[in-house]
Amino acid sequence: MTEILRVEGLNKTFRLSRKQQKIEKTDRQEIVAVNDLTFTANQGEIFGLLGPNGAGKTTTLRMLATLIAPDKGDAFIDGCSIVNQPEQVRAKIGFLTSELKLEDFFTPNYLFDFFSKLYGIAPDVVAQRKEKLFKRFGIDKFAEVKVANLSTGMKQKTSLVISLVHDPEFVIFDEPTNGLDVLTARTVTDYLQELRGQGKTIILSTHIFSLVERLCDRVGIIIDGRMQSCGTLEEVCGDMSLEDRFFELYKEVKGGEE
Amino acid sequence: MKSNTLTIIKKEFARFFGDRQMLFTTVIMPGLLIYLIYTFMGMGMEKMATEGTDELVTLRVENLPESMTTVVENLPATIVLQQPVAQDDIDRLEDKELNEVLLRFPEAFDELVATYDPQSGLAAPNVEIYYNSANNASSRVYHILESSLSAYEDQLSNRFDINRSDKEDAHFDMASSDDVLGSILSKLIPMLILMMLFSGVMAIAPSSIAGEKERGTIATLLVTPLKRNELAIGKIVSLSSIALLSGISSFIGIALSLPKMIHADEAGVELGLNYTFNDYAVILIIILATVLIMASVVSILSALAKDVKNAGTMITPFMLVVMFCGLTPMFQSGSPVSLAAYLIPFYNAVQVMTSVFAHEMTWMPVIVTLAANVAYTGLAVWVLTRMFNSEKVMFSK
Numbered sequence: 001m002t003e004i005l006r007v008e009g010l011n012k013t014f015r016l017s018r019k020q021q022k023i024e025k026t027d028r029q030e031i032v033a034v035n036d037l038t039f040t041a042n043q044g045e046i047f048g049l050l051g052p053n054g055a056g057k058t059t060t061l062r063m064l065a066t067l068i069a070p071d072k073g074d075a076f077i078d079g080c081s082i083v084n085q086p087e088q089v090r091a092k093i094g095f096l097t098s099e100l101k102l103e104d105f106f107t108p109n110y111l112f113d114f115f116s117k118l119y120g121i122a123p124d125v126v127a128q129r130k131e132k133l134f135k136r137f138g139i140d141k142f143a144e145v146k147v148a149n150l151s152t153g154m155k156q157k158t159s160l161v162i163s164l165v166h167d168p169e170f171v172i173f174d175e176p177t178n179g180l181d182v183l184t185a186r187t188v189t190d191y192l193q194e195l196r197g198q199g200k201t202i203i204l205s206t207h208i209f210s211l212v213e214r215l216c217d218r219v220g221i222i223i224d225g226r227m228q229s230c231g232t233l234e235e236v237c238g239d240m241s242l243e244d245r246f247f248e249l250y251k252e253v254k255g256g257e258e
Numbered sequence: 259m260k261s262n263t264l265t266i267i268k269k270e271f272a273r274f275f276g277d278r279q280m281l282f283t284t285v286i287m288p289g290l291l292i293y294l295i296y297t298f299m300g301m302g303m304e305k306m307a308t309e310g311t312d313e314l315v316t317l318r319v320e321n322l323p324e325s326m327t328t329v330v331e332n333l334p335a336t337i338v339l340q341q342p343v344a345q346d347d348i349d350r351l352e353d354k355e356l357n358e359v360l361l362r363f364p365e366a367f368d369e370l371v372a373t374y375d376p377q378s379g380l381a382a383p384n385v386e387i388y389y390n391s392a393n394n395a396s397s398r399v400y401h402i403l404e405s406s407l408s409a410y411e412d413q414l415s416n417r418f419d420i421n422r423s424d425k426e427d428a429h430f431d432m433a434s435s436d437d438v439l440g441s442i443l444s445k446l447i448p449m450l451i452l453m454m455l456f457s458g459v460m461a462i463a464p465s466s467i468a469g470e471k472e473r474g475t476i477a478t479l480l481v482t483p484l485k486r487n488e489l490a491i492g493k494i495v496s497l498s499s500i501a502l503l504s505g506i507s508s509f510i511g512i513a514l515s516l517p518k519m520i521h522a523d524e525a526g527v528e529l530g531l532n533y534t535f536n537d538y539a540v541i542l543i544i545i546l547a548t549v550l551i552m553a554s555v556v557s558i559l560s561a562l563a564k565d566v567k568n569a570g571t572m573i574t575p576f577m578l579v580v581m582f583c584g585l586t587p588m589f590q591s592g593s594p595v596s597l598a599a600y601l602i603p604f605y606n607a608v609q610v611m612t613s614v615f616a617h618e619m620t621w622m623p624v625i626v627t628l629a630a631n632v633a634y635t636g637l638a639v640w641v642l643t644r645m646f647n648s649e650k651v652m653f654s655k
Contacts, residue, residue: 065481068649091483101474118482162478 004170004201005041005064009073010034012059012225033059035225036073041203041218043169046196048216049205050246056225057205058097061174064203065095077170091119096163097174098156104148108139108158111147112165119166126165133161137187153184160188171195173204177211189215209243221246223253283571291578298582301589315357315395317403318343323367329406335359335399351432354392359399362386371417383418388430392437436617444615448608449584450512451505455549456580458504459556463497464569467560476652490557490642494635497553498546505549537614540624547631548607552580554638561645561652580604587612600626603634 012034016024024031034056041047049057062068064075066086074081080088102111109130116126134140137157142150147158156179164171176192177185192202192215206212212219213233219242220230228249229236237245275281317335320343330337340347343360351358363385364370370383385407389400407420421430431438470476479489556573563569583604600606606627613619645651 067477067480068653087483087485090481093481095481101478103470103473103475115482118479118484120483 001042001045003040004043004078005047005075005203007037007039007060007064007073007075010037010060010063010070010075011072012056012063012068012070032225034063034070037222037225037227038073039220039227039230041201043201044196044199045217046192046202046204046215048212048219049203049222050207050209050212050219050242051205051222052207052250055222057222058174059225060222061095061097061172061203061205065093065172066090067095091166092168092170094163094166094168094171095174096160096172096176098178102147102155102159102162105146107144107146108134108150108161109143111158111162115162115165121166129165129167133164136191137161152179153181156180156184157187160191169200171200171202173202175206176204177206177208209241209246213242221249223250226253228253279568279571283574287575291575295578295582315359315399317359317361317399318347319361319363321363321365321367322361323363325368325371326363326407326410329410330361330403333399333402333406348388348432351388351390351396352434354390354433354437356390357393357395358390359396359403360386360388361403362388367418371414374417376416381419381422381424382416384422384424385418385420386430387421388432390432390437392433392441440616444612445587447512447615448587448611449581451509451545451611452548452580452584452604452608454505454508454512455501455545455552456577457508458501459497459549459553460570460573460577461504462500463553463556464560464563464566464573466493466497467557468563468566468569471561471563471652472565480646480652486646487639487643489646490639493557494550494553494639494642497557498549501553502546502549505545533614537619540614540619541611544607544610544624544627547628547635548604550635551603551631551638554635554642558638558642558645561642583608597622597626601630603631606630 011032013030013032015030016026016028021027021029037056037060039047049060051057059068063070064077064082066082066089070083074083076082077089078092080092082089106114112130112134113126116129121129131140134143137160139154139158139161142154147155150158160176173192176188180188189211192204195202196217204215216233218230218232219236221228221236229245233242236242240248274284315335316338317330317333318338318340319330320340322330322339343362347360350356351360364383367383367385374380374382376382387400387403387407389396391397391400404420411418411420423429467476470479480486555576559572559576560569563572583602586605586608600609600623606623610619610624610627613623
């Protein structure tokens with residue numbers, strides 16, 4: 001197996017403003033979101049980052065997508081450092097999160113062309129890829145409808161397609177099925193498997209156990225910014241279910257606190 | 259019921275006083291800005307009132323009567339008694355650089371006034387004062403003289419006239435219509451241009467940057483290989499171009515309505531005919547350089563803002579500063595003495611435009627203004643690039 005992602009001791013600390021201190025009900029001036037995180041992902045696998053809300057999953061993925069910089073440590077995607085070569089990393093990855101939005105004013109057709117230009121893709125390749133992806137997700141019928149007028153599911157599908165305009169080898173999905181109806185969620189998860197079939201590497205964050213069990217080849221359980229366990233489902237869970245194993249780890253870390 | 263009202267009031271107060279920025283812009287900033295603007299306006303008006311007092315004015319007087327000797331001698335001017343004041347002397351006043359006023363009394367003015375009967379229906383003795391309103395010193399001495407003579411005229415129950423025009427083409431202000439028009443335009447147009455450009459920038463910049471942050475679409479751009487400086491330059495150039503289009507539309511409106519506004523049609527003044535291609539080219543280049551820096555500053559403020567509404571609040575003080583720069587020609591005459599003044603953004607553009615409209619443009623201020631504005635825009639691009647790279651700026655809530 002070829003290692004395509006190597007995460008080495010990533011750290012990220014956020015300073016808390018007074019307002020945030022009030023919200024968090026704490027006197028701490030800083031919060032450690034990601035603490036010495038180390039793991040790897042191999043080519044052609046789906047790696048699941050599982051954890052509760054606030055565990056540091058999104059922060060980790062945002063660091064991998066070079067949207068935010070780590071305080072310490074580094075990660076290498078296909079040999080490129082997220083710290084020293086962020087532009088090369090961005091050219092290699094596809095990143096999708098529910099926080100990433102598309103401009104309401106434009107149509108899927110326009111946005112696909114626009115983002116393809118930013119990735120420097122040749123026009124004939126763009127046309128072929130667009131036709132294929134739009135057909136695959138049923139966007140072709142809505143290609144000239146403004147994003148503002150699309151349904152939530154169609155918007156998410158368009159976002160997914162836009163994140164893949166450059167046919168990346170490494171795809172990062174933050175909570176890919178969040179807020180989607182069951183049909184759209186199924187379309188997305190089926191496509192993730194298709195991507196894996198094409199030899200692409202996918203790293204996704206989620207707090208849904210069944211999703212990890214159904215999709216992921218390997219899983220990392222992250223609690224309080226630290227990687228608590230990482231490996232194949234068998235290696236992480238043994239005879240236990242993923243849910244039981246997660247709560248066992250959670251209790252160990254939190255000492256029984258909810 | 260009453261307690262509910264009180265609860266609502268408390269909640270509104272908590273919302274308002276808990277938001278420091280809103281508190282500053284709503285309560286502190288208006289007072290502060292009014293204080294600053296009125297202080298500067300006061301300083302400007304004081305400067306304007308005293309302007310020209312240092313310049314030496316020659317007052318040529320024909321037939322100075324004994325009754326007016328003291329009045330004339332007390333004027334801030336060098337008195338030259340001249341018999342007669344010729345038409346050539348009057349014509350020379352058309353040169354606005356000449357600090358002169360001509361005063362013509364009729365021969366034996368005192369006797370004429372003493373024997374004049376206002377009931378007779380005959381024309382009263384006429385005192386003629388020739389000056390050039392485009393020359394500050396000349397204009398200032400004229401006004402002092404005119405008010406002194408008017409007071410004397412009132413005292414004598416209108417036994418003489420001042421600048422009565424018996425002929426249709428008689429005129430006592432020797433400033434050319436071009437100079438008069440230039441003076442009006444140089445005070446009005448720079449402010450209008452700044453307002454037009456600013457309204458254009460304001461209409462799109464907050465939505466383009468703060469709006470993208472608010473809607474989450476900026477992050478979608480930031481995960482592409484797009485370089486941050488490409489994003490910054492792209493934003494500034496597109497915003498500037500759109501603002502410029504908006505400005506051009508407003509400019510056409512102003513150009514068409516200006517003759518009506520200053521009643522130039524009635525006065526027979528032909529607007530703009532005396533401006534050269536160079537003048538228009540300089541105005542255009544200055545507008546381009548100004549809109550670039552304007553869009554840059556508004557972009558930076560929008561990038562700092564959390565959302566479009568917040569951007570509007572943050573841009574307001576900047577808008578007032580720009581508008582104040584636009585008002586400066588109203589309180590000054592002549593160009594700034596120091597070239598260093600042309601390093602001040604917006605003020606420099608206003609000064610150059612003022613000098614062009616007043617037909618007083620020299621090239622060095624234009625060059626300094628352009629160089630300064632291009633340098634500031636470059637600096638702004640660098641700052642905006644850093645901001646697009648800053649997770650604190652881009653993703654703070």
